[in-house]
Amino acid sequence: MINLIVAIPPEAKPLIRHLRLQKQTYRSFDLFSGKNLRLLVCGVGKLAAASACAWLQGLAEQNEGASSAAWLNIGIAGHGYQPLGTGLLAHCVGEHNSNQRWYPGFTARPPCPTSALITVEQPETRYLDNALYDMEASGFYTSCSRFSSIELIHSFKVVSDNHFSGIHNINKNYAEELISSQLGTIDRIIELLRHTQQQLAQQQQNPHYLNQCLQHWHFSHYQRQLLRQLLLRRQTLLPAQELWHTDFSGLKNSRQVLEYLQQQLDTQRVVYEP
Amino acid sequence: MTEIIYIEEQVIDEPLTQKICARYPRATRILCQHYGEIFNRKGQNFRLQKKYPALILARKQRQLILDAPPGYGLGGAYHYYFSHMLNCVYDCRYCFLQGMYRSAHYVIFVNHDDFKQAISNRLRQTGNHTSWFYSGYDCDSLALDPVTGFTSSFIPFFRQQPQAWLELRTKSPHTRALLQQQPLPNAVIAFSFTPENISRALEHGVPALEKRLRAIHKLQHQGWKIGLRFDPLIYCDDFRDHYRALFKTLFSSLQGDSLHSVSLGSFRLPKPFFNTMQRLYPDEALLAGPLQEQQNGQQGMIGYQHQLEADMIEFCSEELLRYIPESIFFPCYDQ
Numbered sequence: 001m002i003n004l005i006v007a008i009p010p011e012a013k014p015l016i017r018h019l020r021l022q023k024q025t026y027r028s029f030d031l032f033s034g035k036n037l038r039l040l041v042c043g044v045g046k047l048a049a050a051s052a053c054a055w056l057q058g059l060a061e062q063n064e065g066a067s068s069a070a071w072l073n074i075g076i077a078g079h080g081y082q083p084l085g086t087g088l089l090a091h092c093v094g095e096h097n098s099n100q101r102w103y104p105g106f107t108a109r110p111p112c113p114t115s116a117l118i119t120v121e122q123p124e125t126r127y128l129d130n131a132l133y134d135m136e137a138s139g140f141y142t143s144c145s146r147f148s149s150i151e152l153i154h155s156f157k158v159v160s161d162n163h164f165s166g167i168h169n170i171n172k173n174y175a176e177e178l179i180s181s182q183l184g185t186i187d188r189i190i191e192l193l194r195h196t197q198q199q200l201a202q203q204q205q206n207p208h209y210l211n212q213c214l215q216h217w218h219f220s221h222y223q224r225q226l227l228r229q230l231l232l233r234r235q236t237l238l239p240a241q242e243l244w245h246t247d248f249s250g251l252k253n254s255r256q257v258l259e260y261l262q263q264q265l266d267t268q269r270v271v272y273e274p
Numbered sequence: 275m276t277e278i279i280y281i282e283e284q285v286i287d288e289p290l291t292q293k294i295c296a297r298y299p300r301a302t303r304i305l306c307q308h309y310g311e312i313f314n315r316k317g318q319n320f321r322l323q324k325k326y327p328a329l330i331l332a333r334k335q336r337q338l339i340l341d342a343p344p345g346y347g348l349g350g351a352y353h354y355y356f357s358h359m360l361n362c363v364y365d366c367r368y369c370f371l372q373g374m375y376r377s378a379h380y381v382i383f384v385n386h387d388d389f390k391q392a393i394s395n396r397l398r399q400t401g402n403h404t405s406w407f408y409s410g411y412d413c414d415s416l417a418l419d420p421v422t423g424f425t426s427s428f429i430p431f432f433r434q435q436p437q438a439w440l441e442l443r444t445k446s447p448h449t450r451a452l453l454q455q456q457p458l459p460n461a462v463i464a465f466s467f468t469p470e471n472i473s474r475a476l477e478h479g480v481p482a483l484e485k486r487l488r489a490i491h492k493l494q495h496q497g498w499k500i501g502l503r504f505d506p507l508i509y510c511d512d513f514r515d516h517y518r519a520l521f522k523t524l525f526s527s528l529q530g531d532s533l534h535s536v537s538l539g540s541f542r543l544p545k546p547f548f549n550t551m552q553r554l555y556p557d558e559a560l561l562a563g564p565l566q567e568q569q570n571g572q573q574g575m576i577g578y579q580h581q582l583e584a585d586m587i588e589f590c591s592e593e594l595l596r597y598i599p600e601s602i603f604f605p606c607y608d609q
Contacts, residue, residue: 092305092306099307101311106278108325108326150318199322203553205556235557237559268564270509270563272472273471
């Protein structure tokens with residue numbers, strides 16, 4: 001699942017249209033969803049962003065379990081000298097008056113240029129640093145880095161104001177237009193996140209027979225971990241060998257199951273093909 | 275290769291920082307206050323990062339020289355290690371670095387002079403006793419040498435320290451910088467090997483055996499002392515045949531008289547490192563193999579089952595001693 005977080009409806013509209021998302025009914029936030037995608041309108045400010053991400057994670061855990069989602073914060077931002085309409089991925093996210101910083105992890109070449117991003121409490125008009133200025137990203141990172149690996153959390157901003165064109169020129173239509181102009185890049189970022197997420201899911205996949213074993217016998221928490229580990233090892237060393245035969249399914253309890261698997265693995269050959 | 279370089283603000287003007295940045299003019303440069311902000315942060319995935327590692331240029335501030343682990347030695351009175359770099363460009367599945375570090379980025383410490391100062395201080399304490407300094411513990415000593423300039427910087431320094439021995443441990447054929455210098459009598463270029471089938475399966479990115487042999491030939495020809503390291507010994511079915519073949523290939527090709535030392539060691543990992551590696555590579559045959567928590571004072575360490583380990587060490591020791599005198603053989607394992 002990929003969660004898109006935007007601050008205001010004009011940032012959401014082009015994405016909802018482009019990604020064909022459907023509105024879901026919730027009291028707390030405006031949530032839209034499609035195939036393996038969700039979009040949440042969090043409101044302006046880092047607190048709003050942090051609480052929205054936490055709310056969405058809670059909802060997802062309740063409905064789908066605790067799999068690692070990818071998170072993408074999309075929005076408009078200021079930058080001292082980058083031309084209006086430039087799309088930039090954040091490579092460092094910090095706050096104006098704090099030492100707290102996050103460094104998003106890249107697992108492949110980013111599909112667009114990158115920039116530092118500073119989250120401020122009030123709209124920035126002086127653009128002192130060579131950085132993007134927004135009002136949500138640090139809250140987004142504070143929250144999401146609790147749920148997902150840093151490679152799955154990114155922030156993409158489109159330059160809406162700079163030294164030559166201040167924030168007074170921004171209106172709803174302009175914000176919508178800016179996001180619309182970067183839909184191709186956003187697609188590529190989503191694709192990259194999806195790919196990274198798949199790689200991570202492969203690492204975290206449960207082994208074959210785990211659920212079958214858990215349904216058949218009772219395992220303590222510790223035994224369950226041991227069972228998972230033994231089944232993973234078995235899957236690696238004996239990938240083609242059927243486990244669920246009468247010898248195995250006839251075992252009386254969890255202890256016998258673990259002993260059976262351990263014994264099978266102890267005598268297993270390890271071969272590296274020449 | 276390198277598209278992102280993180281740079282500590284305090285080292286931005288260091289000559290080595292400038293040199294490395296000039297080597298990658300198109301790389302994105304990202305400033306940070308301390309490399310730990312990126313390298314040590316929780317919630318990152320080593321395996322994912324290994325696909326697109328960045329460079330981190332930093333200053334090593336504390337613990338520049340550390341005592342070598344017990345049993346890690348080639349004679350001499352004192353044994354230390356130091357790391358001008360953290361992480362390795364190769365991707366060996368048995369390597370403890372995958373379990374030890376949260377990040378797969380390469381940290382390069384650019385303050386070589388501070389390391390040299392720390393080595394000099396240590397040598398003042400050890401007097402005339404021989405001290406060994408191992409450089410390939412947290413990284414491969416030579417694999418990134420064209421970037422780090424490590425050997426060009428440290429070989430001249432060690433030339434001035436005759437009571438200190440330097441071991442460069444490597445799987446790399448990058449020997450150009452060494453070949454441009456006079457051989458250093460108190461240095462050993464130690465190459466690590468595993469049998470070819472194991473290397474192909476587990477040592478991702480490591481150059482082929484022939485390439486490394488060619489590099490050793492050049493070094494030997496120029497007069498550098500060579501070490502051979504079979505550490506860790508890796509078990510596989512028919513391990514005897516594979517190790518016998520490896521030893522035969524190596525010793526029939528190398529000049530015995532410039533062999534400084536040969537060592538072997540067993541495969542051991544602290545349990546938390548092993549657990550991390552298993553989480554990262556659940557489908558890895560090496561980690562699914564006949565491993566267990568060690569007994570006899572080695573609790574908390576994962577290694578091969580005791581008898582299997584003993585058989586491997588005994589067999590490989592006997593085979594090696596057919597080719598080399600005992601005086602240059604340094605097995606590194608628990609007796």
